[in-house]
Amino acid sequence: MVLTETKQGNSSLSSVSESSEMPSISILSTSSQLKYVSLGVLVLQTTSLVLTMRYSRTLQSEGPRYLASSAVVCAEVLKIVACLLLVFRDHSFSVHALNQVLKEEIINKPLLTLKLAIPSGIYTLQNNLLYVALSNLDAATYQVTYQLKILTTALFSVFMLGKSLAFYQWLSLVILMTGIALVQWPAEPASVTKQEDLTAGSQLMGLLAVLVACFSSGFAGVYFEKILKESKQNVWVRNIQLGLFGLIFGLGGVFVCDGERVHENGLFQGYSGLTWTVVALQALGGLVIAAVITYADNILKGFATSISIILSTFISYFLLDDFDPTSVFFLGAMLVIAATFLYGYESKSAVNPSKVQKTGHEMINTPNH
Template sequence: LSTEPVSVMFKVYCLSVMTLVAATYTVVLRYTRTVSSTVMYFSTTAVCITECIKLFLSLGMLTKETGSFGRLKASIVEHVFWSPKELLKLSVPSVVYAVQNNMAFIALSNLDAAVYQVTYQLKIPCTALCMVLMLNRSLSRLQWFSVFMLCLGVTLVQWKPAEATKVQVEQNPFLGFMAIAVAVLCSGFAGVYFEKVLKSSDTSLWVRNIQMYLSGIVVTLAGVYMTEGAQVIEKGFFYGYTPWVCFVVFLASVGGLYTSVVVKYTDNIMKGFSAAAAIVLSTVASVTLFGLQITATFACGAMLVCVSIYLYGLPKQDTTKLPRADTDKEARQKLITV
């Protein structure tokens, strides 16, 4: 984490923006897939455009970091054109993130935004498991307890899911849940893999992002023409795009950058509050926009998920330092022995 001093107001600002982006993204994406239009756009093209925008934003941040276009050019030549192995290494999370982003479109085409937001928190135990296996980290008993609590909460949410009455398309809740399951696995693995790559060298975060997004553009373009190539050629790359769809792409693009800032300047407890707030906002928006009817099991499950997120983010107790009384007692025992 960064040691740069930042004000509490700046932290609150970053968390507020990330919370609003996360909640708004799920709600607006759900709206574009179920209510807004009878002409359905191609989700794979939206994912591809998002990768392109992230690349340009990362180039802008790297320009700011290096201080000049000359240094930017030198950095790109060194880490992109002369580092094919690094590009290949970053292509792994590119593929995984591309799958994850496409699964989000499938999930929100079949599940309400609030149900999606709660269920997607399964990424926490998945990430924890990947950290244990890939980074040799350990979890406290409280964190393991919170993981089981979160799984119980998600089970309750899916047991008798809340129903939306204003959705205009046929839905398949099982398909939506399976899409979230794949997205969760992708999120956990890709996040930990990217962290491992970052910590294996002193290469700038923005350089790593550029390497990943370049690979991501290639991967998502291949995905477009492998899954919907004939339709895209016939109808056009931007078929079905509306201002709402453009808004979805914009939110997806800036959301990742704000997440990086939040990871850099805040702690797990504040991120937990942000996730819980996003769940609440998504639920309120779903009730208003989609006629969501909240069931008792959904309410209990959502509450368990919010509490588990808070507990998981609590700092570990330092067991290496004994309390003062115990230290004094051991000192007296040593004197008696001597």
């Protein structure tokens, strides 16, 4: 009888222990799934954005070309609207609850709101610089140079967030940079016609634009991640704040840089279906990056972007028929894949067990280290 009771007691304790562990395992599994889903979407979004933006800036058409500054403003407006809808959904589609959240997080926390003006202004500058770069550089030069943002992000993560990267993680960054350089290494010198199209002045302008964008991307991304960790609040609310400042900075850029052209032909001059596609992809990029920062981190975001370069190269070869892959390309592709797996292995080995104890809300709104 005693043995029976003891077995029953152990059985019940075991069942309670198993049931208590199930939510934690489920939360961790959900977080891991969201991380890889967000990274996959980022790969697709980045690939589409680079191809469509480059094509839209080089496409010859009648009438004036669309203003890059106005496209940045439109993207901010779309991002704000999308984030408002997401917050509205998270609060059971209640207008009153939405107003309360916006009042508490934006109006009643002026210091935190002002902090977000810094990354917002940098992001606005970065978005405009990418249009400048893709208007003055060929795709290969742009893509290779822009991968410097992976290194700048890693350095800012170490100095600003206090992250400690293992030797193999640093090695993976070096391997990744080498692989991307090999993937995008030109097979042969550009033709005389293409060299005439890209003057030395325009190439220098494009190169400077990419370099500044690399440093701004690394700093702004890590700064925003730091704010998210300190505030512990919904990432979509933070993006509304970023978008509001971005809209102000963007409109200022429109009227300072393109005021005369706007006065002559309007804000939406040269817009087409392709232009609106670029705008939508750029707005989606801000949301996807926010999700990646929440579920993963900035360096992993850089790896996803690098993979998208390989994907865009394949698309250029099979659909556009303007790329002839060589053995150097395949070597670079293997190095990038190896670097991605190497960094992923180090990330898994550094998982903090205490995170398993967090609630679902905290897992969603706290970036992984």
